[in-house]
Amino acid sequence: MPFNIGVPGLILILxxxxxxxxxxxxxxxxxxxxxxxxxxxxxTKDLVSSDDSETKDKKE
Structure with a gap:
């Protein structure tokens, strides 16, 4: 969900x-x-890499 805040919105938040x-x-x-x-x-990186390794193991 990208939000289009922009620079004025970021300044206001700050x-x-x-x-x-x-x-x-x-x-x-x-x-x-x-x-x-x-x-x-x-x-997240660990989760994705473990998912990729499980997928490779299933293909073999």
Whole structure:
């Protein structure tokens, strides 16, 4: 589900996040979000690679 937010929408979201969390918490939130995305990408890659290996094993 791609969302067409655009640059003005991203700026608005950043301003709202700055108001809610303050400038000291934003780096921590960004770091946590980045780590979450990295773990999700790794888990997805492992899932796809294991699915591919199972498919190859069934063909042989």
């Amino acid at each position: 301003i709202i996040a700055l108001i809610i969390f303050g400038p000291s918490k934003l780096p921590e939130i960004g770091r946590a979000f980045g780590n979450t995305l990295k773990e999700f990408k790794s888990a």
